[in-house]
Amino acid sequence: MNKHTDDALPLPPPGSDRRRVDPFLGIALAASAIIMAFVLLPLVEMVVQPSVEDLRETWSDPDVIRAIGMSLYTSGSAALIAFVFGTPFAYLLARKHFPGKRLVESVVDLPIMIPHPVVGIALLSMAGRHHWFGRILDQLNIQIMGTVTGIVCVLTFVGLPFYINAVKTGFEAVPARLETVSRSLGASPWSTFFRITLPLAWRSMLVGLIMCMARAVSEFGAVVIVAYHPMVAPVMIYERFTAYGLKYSQPVAVGLIMVCLVLFLLLRWASPRKDGTA
Amino acid sequence: MIRVEDLAIVLPGFALEDIDLQVNPGEAFALLGPTGAGKTLLLEAIIGVVPVTRGRILIDGRDMTGLPPERRRIGILYQDHALFPHLSVAENIAYGQRYCTSALPNLEPLIERLGLQRLLSRRIHSLSGGEKQRVALARSLAVAPSVLLLDEPLTALDPNFREDIRGLLKTLHQDTGITLLMVTHDFAEAHFMAQRTAVMNRGRIEQVGPVDAIFERPETPFVADFVGMKNFFPAVIAGNDAVIGNIRLRCKARGGDFHAVAVRPENVRIRKDPFDAGTANQLAGKLRRMLNRGFYADVWVDVDGLSFRAIDSRRRLSRSGVAEGETVYLAIAPEDIHLMREGKADAESARTSGKARIRE
Numbered sequence: 037m038n039k040h041t042d043d044a045l046p047l048p049p050p051g052s053d054r055r056r057v058d059p060f061l062g063i064a065l066a067a068s069a070i071i072m073a074f075v076l077l078p079l080v081e082m083v084v085q086p087s088v089e090d091l092r093e094t095w096s097d098p099d100v101i102r103a104i105g106m107s108l109y110t111s112g113s114a115a116l117i118a119f120v121f122g123t124p125f126a127y128l129l130a131r132k133h134f135p136g137k138r139l140v141e142s143v144v145d146l147p148i149m150i151p152h153p154v155v156g157i158a159l160l161s162m163a164g165r166h167h168w169f170g171r172i173l174d175q176l177n178i179q180i181m182g183t184v185t186g187i188v189c190v191l192t193f194v195g196l197p198f199y200i201n202a203v204k205t206g207f208e209a210v211p212a213r214l215e216t217v218s219r220s221l222g223a224s225p226w227s228t229f230f231r232i233t234l235p236l237a238w239r240s241m242l243v244g245l246i247m248c249m250a251r252a253v254s255e256f257g258a259v260v261i262v263a264y265h266p267m268v269a270p271v272m273i274y275e276r277f278t279a280y281g282l283k284y285s286q287p288v289a290v291g292l293i294m295v296c297l298v299l300f301l302l303l304r305w306a307s308p309r310k311d312g313t314a
Numbered sequence: 315m316i317r318v319e320d321l322a323i324v325l326p327g328f329a330l331e332d333i334d335l336q337v338n339p340g341e342a343f344a345l346l347g348p349t350g351a352g353k354t355l356l357l358e359a360i361i362g363v364v365p366v367t368r369g370r371i372l373i374d375g376r377d378m379t380g381l382p383p384e385r386r387r388i389g390i391l392y393q394d395h396a397l398f399p400h401l402s403v404a405e406n407i408a409y410g411q412r413y414c415t416s417a418l419p420n421l422e423p424l425i426e427r428l429g430l431q432r433l434l435s436r437r438i439h440s441l442s443g444g445e446k447q448r449v450a451l452a453r454s455l456a457v458a459p460s461v462l463l464l465d466e467p468l469t470a471l472d473p474n475f476r477e478d479i480r481g482l483l484k485t486l487h488q489d490t491g492i493t494l495l496m497v498t499h500d501f502a503e504a505h506f507m508a509q510r511t512a513v514m515n516r517g518r519i520e521q522v523g524p525v526d527a528i529f530e531r532p533e534t535p536f537v538a539d540f541v542g543m544k545n546f547f548p549a550v551i552a553g554n555d556a557v558i559g560n561i562r563l564r565c566k567a568r569g570g571d572f573h574a575v576a577v578r579p580e581n582v583r584i585r586k587d588p589f590d591a592g593t594a595n596q597l598a599g600k601l602r603r604m605l606n607r608g609f610y611a612d613v614w615v616d617v618d619g620l621s622f623r624a625i626d627s628r629r630r631l632s633r634s635g636v637a638e639g640e641t642v643y644l645a646i647a648p649e650d651i652h653l654m655r656e657g658k659a660d661a662e663s664a665r666t667s668g669k670a671r672i673r674e
Binding site for chain 2: 211213214216217218219220221222223224225227231232235236
């Protein structure tokens with residue numbers, strides 16, 4: 037019967053101009069093209085400017101390699117910390133309703149809004165000897181100022197919201213009823229998490245890890261306050277720019293762009309598919 | 315056996331109160347009520363995922379109130395089947411078996427019985443609605459639960475699958491003798507599946523009893539409306555007469571103190587011309603509105619300030635020539651006038667409280 041009605045649909049009259057672009061679509065396309073150009077042009081320009089010789093020289097510079105390695109190491113550590121502490125937190129936010137939940141969610145988002153140098157300053161003032169927390173750290177022999185620990189601390193701070201929000205969304209997409217059924221079949225909460233929730237949400241966790249790490253790799257403002265040395269890539273780019281100028285900072289920047297590009301390709305590859313399952 | 319004693323669950327904005335219920339061993343019991351009555355909440359409290367504020371839940375005599383769901387041995391079948399999408403049909407069915415401490419039921423006869431042999435290696439998203447529901451049923455039965463809860467198991471199915479699953483559930487219950495507690499908003503479904511039923515409204519149980527008894531003798535205005543007695547009037551009952559405003563209706567006296575009457579629309583006869591002189595309870599009124607329902611039509615007739623609702627086939631109505639705005643005659647047999655104790659209650663709330671209605 038349906039087929040019949042489909043057949044009866046009126047066809048456009050012959051000769052009507054089908055190539056005319058809808059003005060709404062036209063504006064949307066124009067806006068998209070402007071944004072693409074705005075993002076891509078400066079990046080492409082930067083990548084193609086340095087000569088091959090410059091690039092080779094810079095990338096064989098052990099300082100540069102060390103800085104990029106340090107960036108990856110510290111931001112990877114931050115992502116790992118976000119994973120360990122953020123996963124149960126995200127699960128709680130996705131599953132439980134409690135008074136003040138909106139407030140807690142806003143606190144999670146705070147690091148996105150705070151100006152980055154402020155993050156570094158706040159952390160330093162906590163870690164100083166005049167603060168009780170700083171004295172505890174001191175007794176535990178933990179140094180923040182100018183250490184890898186300090187860098188990982190600020191990177192975790194700025195990266196956490198990205199991990200928690202991505203994973204929370206992933207957990208929310210798993211119907212609570214699946215967990216109820218699993219429990220009714222005899223599975224404990226742990227077993228249910230590892231057999232049902234995790235297999236259905238792991239993609240979101242991966243996306244969260246990459247987002248968190250990508251955010252951390254690109255951090256400059258907070259890191260430079262806490263630790264100029266050991267040097268991460270953004271700080272090195274800044275240093276070379278101020279000390280030697282554009283020409284010397286560009287090759288390092290290209291290296292960092294390549295690293296970020298790989299991270300984001302991973303992100304795109306791992307993003308949830310349409311059916312929402314792994 | 316399921317026993318719920320003086321149960322209360324208080325949530326922000328909603329509360330279940332004074333829930334007392336017993337489902338006997340091997341019985342099929344239906345929880346009936348409109349959307350938002352609290353049926354599913356009660357079911358989830360019995361499974362153990364909703365904490366109770368007060369009261370006890372016993373399964374086969376054991377107090378389960380504080381136990382986690384995994385230690386209650388209660389099966390659940392949801393209307394959206396809640397199958398695990400990342401597992402195959404076979405993996406779904408066998409999911410709970412590794413946690414089973416008691417003797418495992420043999421899966422093969424179960425799979426065969428539910429017609430799932432050829433689906434075992436399939437992924438969940440490739441199944442039809444009816445197949446999904448059969449897999450979900452197999453999954454819950456595979457761990458030999460002591461009771462099975464059904465949360466509107468037929469609602470989400472196409473009509474042809476619905477017949478299929480309904481018949482399957484019925485024979486399964488008859489053959490295995492498992493205790494069933496089903497939630498539904500469809501009286502016809504309860505009538506087909508269950509021996510006894512409880513009608514719920516706004517977090518309370520309004521009436522419990524055999525399905526037929528509730529259908530024929532509702533005790534509250536809400537239940538009367540729910541089982542299709544759409545004509546509800548507070549009345550003064552004197553002997554064999556019910557006086558509603560200026561109208562006097564002859565009815566069949568029963569022992570007891572009654573303050574209201576209720577009549578099914580299908581028991582209100584309607585004609586353009588007066589009935590024979592000897593016809594009991596003949597009323598003349600004005601046909602206010604006629605609503606087309608396919609084969610049937612709903613008709614509202616104003617009689618002396620009261621609105622009566624009648625149902626008849628459209629063919630009969632058009633043949634008798636009744637039309638909106640014109641005078642028509644109604645007749646109600648005395649035995650079709652149901653006497654009720656409650657006179658003042660919230661008939662209005664019953665009328666507006668949901669989509670849940672008997673299938674006419």
